[in-house]
Amino acid sequence: MDIIIGLTVKEGTIIATSKAATRGISILKDNDDKTRQLNSHNLIAYTGESGDTVQFAEYIQANIQLSTMRENEIELSPKAVASFVRNQLATSIRSRKPYQVNALIGGYDTKTQKPSLSWVDYLGTYVELPYGAHGYSAFYCTSLFDKHYRKDMTIDEGLKLLQMCVDELNRRMPIDFKGVYVKIVDAEGIRQIDFN
C-alpha cells in the first residue's frame, strides 16, 4: 500500500507521499507524485484504487480552481476544501461505483494564520488532526507521532520527526517504496523540499 503521512507544525503543514507506483508484484514507476495542488494554500495527497485516485483528485482540483475563478480570486479555506472533498466522497459511497480514494488535505488558513491537516477516507469520514496517515503506514507512524509530536514544533523539527517515520517505514515495510516526496504548506504557499 502507498504511503501518505501528514503533520501540522507551528507555522505550516508537512505532507509526505511515497514515490513508488505499484501494481501487483511490480513497481511501475519510482517518481510518482501522489499529490495535487488545489489552490495556493491547499494540497491534497491521495491513496487508493489506481485510476480512481487521479480521476478524483483532478476532479476536486478543477472544482476548487473553478471556485477560485468564480469568487473573484478569493480562495476557499482549508476547512471548506476538506468539507467539499468529504461531501463528494460521502455522496460517492452510496453510488453505483464509489471512488475508492483516501486523502489527506494539507492547508494553511491565511485568514486565521493556522495550519491544518484533514484526514478523509473513502467512506466520507472527515477529521482534523495534528498528525495522521493512511493505510499500513498509519500503524507504524502514529505510534512514533504519539511519542515525539509536540504542537509547537518548527518545520525543521517536524521534518526530523518525519525522517524518523520514513526510516521506520524503510525498516519495516516489506517492499521498497522508493522514498518520499515532501511538500510544505505554509503562509508562503506550497513548496516541495529535498528529502534524503
Added chain:
Amino acid sequence: MSDPSSINGGAAVAMVGKDCVAIASDLRLGNQSLGVSNNFEKVFQFGDKTFLGLTGLASDVTTLSQVFRLKTNLYKLREERSIEPQTFANLVSSTLYEKRFGPYFIGPIVAGLDSKTDKPFICGFDLIGCIDFAKDFIVSGTASDQLYGMCESLYEPNLEPEDLFETISQALLNAVDRDALSGWGCVVYVITKDRVVKRVLRTRQD
C-alpha cells in the same frame, strides 16, 4: 468486521433526572482497531435545549449532523423559535425513514427539556427511524450492551443535576472501558431549566 455501524466505534447515552436531562458520548473515532481521532464529539445541539447523540458510521454521523443543522435552521426561520425535543424526535424519525431501503448506519438519541413545561424528554431510534420512548435512560453505539448493564445498575429516578452528572458519567466511563472501539475521552451535557453545562471527562487512553 465490515459492519458499517461498528467500523468507527463510539457510544452515547442519555438519562432523565429531576427537572433535568443529561446526554453524553465518548470522543473516539477509529478505523477498525486503529484509533484515528480522540476529539470526535457525537453530541450536537439543535435548539436551546434540544440535543442529539449520533453513534455509528462516522461518515453518516457527519452527514446527518449537517442535514439536521440545515433542517433546524430552516425550522427556526419559519417558526421564529427553536425546535422542541419532541418535534425534533419526529423530524429525526421521518428523516431516517426517508432512507428506508438504503439507510444511514447510525444510532441516534435525543435528549432535551420542553421549553414551555420544562419537562425532560429522551428517546432513541433504530437506523430507520423507529422511535424508542423511555422515561429513564437510552443507550446507543458499540458499547450499548455494556451501557445497558451500567445504567440498569446505577440509574435511579429523580436525581438532581449534580447526581445525574455523576451517574451518567460513571455509567459511560465504565461501559466504554469494556469496549475496544469506544473511549478515548468523554463529553457530558447536563441540561437544566436555566442552563446547559458541558463537561469533558478524562478517561483511560488505551
